Amino acid sequence: MQNESVVLRVEDVVKHLGGQRILDGVSLTVKKGRLKVLIGPSGAGKSTLLQCINFLLPPDEGKVFLDGREINGKSKKELLWLRQRVGMIFQDFNLFDHLTAMENVRVALIKVKKMDKRAATHRAMEELARVGLADKAGLYPAQLSGGQKQRVSVARALAMDPAVMLLDEPTSALDPELIGEVLAVIRDLADAGMTMIMATHQIGFSSSLADEFLFMEKGRIIERGAPSDLLARGSCSRTMAFCAKLSELSGEMGG
Amino acid sequence: MDGMLKALTASWEALPYILGGVWWTLGLIIGAMAVGLVLGVPLAVGQVYGTRPVRRLASLYVWLFRGVPILVQLYLFYFGILAYLSRFEVLAFLHLDSAFTAAVLVLGLTSAAYQSQIFRGAIQSLPEGQLKAARALGMTDTTAISTIILPQALRLSIPAWSNEYSILLKDSALAFVIGVLEIMSRTRSVAATTHQPLPLSILAGLIFFVLTWAGIKALKTLEAKVRMEGYSHQGSL
Ligand SMILES: Nc1ncnc2c1ncn2[C@@H]1O[C@H](COP(=O)(O)OP(=O)(O)O)[C@@H](O)[C@H]1O
Ligand SMILES: [Mg+2]
Numbered sequence: 001m002q003n004e005s006v007v008l009r010v011e012d013v014v015k016h017l018g019g020q021r022i023l024d025g026v027s028l029t030v031k032k033g034r035l036k037v038l039i040g041p042s043g044a045g046k047s048t049l050l051q052c053i054n055f056l057l058p059p060d061e062g063k064v065f066l067d068g069r070e071i072n073g074k075s076k077k078e079l080l081w082l083r084q085r086v087g088m089i090f091q092d093f094n095l096f097d098h099l100t101a102m103e104n105v106r107v108a109l110i111k112v113k114k115m116d117k118r119a120a121t122h123r124a125m126e127e128l129a130r131v132g133l134a135d136k137a138g139l140y141p142a143q144l145s146g147g148q149k150q151r152v153s154v155a156r157a158l159a160m161d162p163a164v165m166l167l168d169e170p171t172s173a174l175d176p177e178l179i180g181e182v183l184a185v186i187r188d189l190a191d192a193g194m195t196m197i198m199a200t201h202q203i204g205f206s207s208s209l210a211d212e213f214l215f216m217e218k219g220r221i222i223e224r225g226a227p228s229d230l231l232a233r234g235s236c237s238r239t240m241a242f243c244a245k246l247s248e249l250s251g252e253m254g255g
Numbered sequence: 256m257d258g259m260l261k262a263l264t265a266s267w268e269a270l271p272y273i274l275g276g277v278w279w280t281l282g283l284i285i286g287a288m289a290v291g292l293v294l295g296v297p298l299a300v301g302q303v304y305g306t307r308p309v310r311r312l313a314s315l316y317v318w319l320f321r322g323v324p325i326l327v328q329l330y331l332f333y334f335g336i337l338a339y340l341s342r343f344e345v346l347a348f349l350h351l352d353s354a355f356t357a358a359v360l361v362l363g364l365t366s367a368a369y370q371s372q373i374f375r376g377a378i379q380s381l382p383e384g385q386l387k388a389a390r391a392l393g394m395t396d397t398t399a400i401s402t403i404i405l406p407q408a409l410r411l412s413i414p415a416w417s418n419e420y421s422i423l424l425k426d427s428a429l430a431f432v433i434g435v436l437e438i439m440s441r442t443r444s445v446a447a448t449t450h451q452p453l454p455l456s457i458l459a460g461l462i463f464f465v466l467t468w469a470g471i472k473a474l475k476t477l478e479a480k481v482r483m484e485g486y487s488h489q490g491s492l
């Protein structure tokens with residue numbers, strides 16, 4: 001079935017940073033239209049894993065497959081192809097500060113996809129409208145709220161027609177009152193069938209959308225399963241314990 | 256009283272001639288800033304993003320041109336290198352074997368060393384995520400640097416660039432030693448014939464002062480023009 005096709009596969013990825021084994025053999029498979037959620041304590045290696053997937057940090061060992069094709073990290077051409085097909089959302093947005101919201105979304109269409117300016121502008125405006133920011137197209141990042149910046153960065157990634165999106169704690173840098181607008185955009189993406197891997201502490205939100213939780217600690221996935229199983233009443237999973245701690249800290253489930 | 260009048264008369268009469276040197280001085284500065292920019296940007300990029308040998312080479316260049324006094328370089332270029340180049344008819348035909356060319360090159364090559372340090376500081380002050388985000392969109396490093404990094408870094412460099420302008424303005428006065436007819440050399444030659452070195456030097460000083468002021472004003476205008484709206488990030492230069 002088309003819907004069940006594997007979009008992304010990661011096999012035994014190992015990554016060392018600063019002489020330490022940060023990723024210690026991580027594997028996962030994402031099927032089309034599914035959302036995998038990475039949870040776990042800070043420093044577990046979630047960001048490193050996401051950046052290994054699009055080779056922003058080339059893995060030391062292991063394999064990455066996109067659309068069934070193994071990525072050869074030595075080939076610049078393959079890396080550029082991979083990165084065009086994989087959208088990335090960063091915790092601190094990383095919008096290009098010298099470009100307006102619209103230009104942020106448009107720049108890679110022109111420079112990478114070689115679209116002509118008019119078509120690229122048109123597409124950029126469509127994506128901004130999709131995240132509810134058509135009226136902010138002419139503003140610079142410094143003139144936008146954190147939530148708006150993150151929505152622009154989602155539009156920027158979507159404009160490239162990614163096969164899969166990697167989201168690295170997309171709401172962690174936001175003031176509490178701005179989290180909702182970004183989560184709403186992510187929910188829309190999930191509903192529209194976007195394939196995604198998301199690192200997040202938003203347990204409550206993601207448990208309703210994710211098909212699997214992957215609990216990471218010390219560079220390994222130490223627990224995985226359907227959110228409903230891991231969070232079932234009476235479950236003594238690590239995930240459950242971690243989430244209990246999170247909600248204790250924030251005063252509410254998934255806060 | 257008589258002396259004062261004499262001094263003023265001499266200055267007044269020399270004014271048009273000395274002001275004629277402004278064009279040469281401006282030519283030297285603009286030429287040198289341009290040479291410095293064209294070489295300084297790749298030097299800075301090489302120092303930040305280059306492979307080890309490239310970084311070494313760029314550092315060597317900076318070290319060399321910051322180390323050798325401009326006066327020494329002027330003599331070397333004019334009497335050494337340009338004398339050699341003037342054997343080539345093409346250069347002579349284009350008047351590129353002139354003292355002016357030698358001075359622009361010397362000032363420009365030295366300025367490139369300093370400008371590269373300005374640009375390097377600006378590049379390194381940008382958040383690391385800018386390059387990451389550009390790469391994540393599938394940009395090559397060349398595209399990322401030219402469309403994302405440099406446009407920001409160059410904007411941040413403008414204040415320090417004003418500084419480079421006033422330094423070049425002062426350094427350009429050294430070009431008189433190889434006979435470029437800029438402000439200083441004209442002042443000296445008039446002073447030699449009128450025996451009024453002091454008032455003429457004051458006049459030259461005033462002209463340099465006005466040029467400094469005007470140039471910095473122009474760069475401030477440029478800075479305001481290309482300012483990133485609401486941008487809060489401060490380059491640490
Ligand atoms: N460039 C680096 N050099 C050395 N250690 C790093 C580097 N980047 C990350 N680390 C370390 O790797 C570990 C995992 O980091 P990260 O992937 O950011 O975790 P997470 O996203 O789960 O919080 C942390 O202990 C961090 O200190
Ligand atoms: Mg992280």
